[in-house]
Amino acid sequence: MxxxxxxxxxxxxxxxxxxxxxxxxxxxIITTAVGDVARExxxxxxxxxxLRDAAKKAEKAEKKAEES
Structure with missing residues (x-):
């Protein structure tokens, strides 16, 4: 007993x-969540x-088109 x-x-x-x-x-769970948030x-x-790079390229292309 x-x-x-x-x-x-x-x-x-x-x-x-x-x-x-x-x-x-x-x-x-918390570790995985923190990693997921950091990745996002x-x-x-x-x-x-x-988006910034695309906007700059579009601006340059527009200026070239205006000069022509």
Whole structure:
């Protein structure tokens, strides 16, 4: 028969292991989310650079057309 102290130790051990596992899962979710957000922000900035370059090229082409 398992004594009260041993039973309480087993419960505490199970709770600590379960909590550690849950915290690990939550950390993984947050890490993935932060990476996804960083990737999206990077792509947004890249899109901005591409739009700026396209606008500059269009402006140069317009000036050339006016000079001709």
């Amino acid at each position: 398992v004594g009260r102290v041993e039973r309480n130790k087993d419960i505490a051990q199970e709770m600590v292991q379960n909590t550690a596992s849950r915290v690990g899962n939550i950390t993984s 922000v990077g792509e947004l900035v890249t899109d901005g650079f591409e």
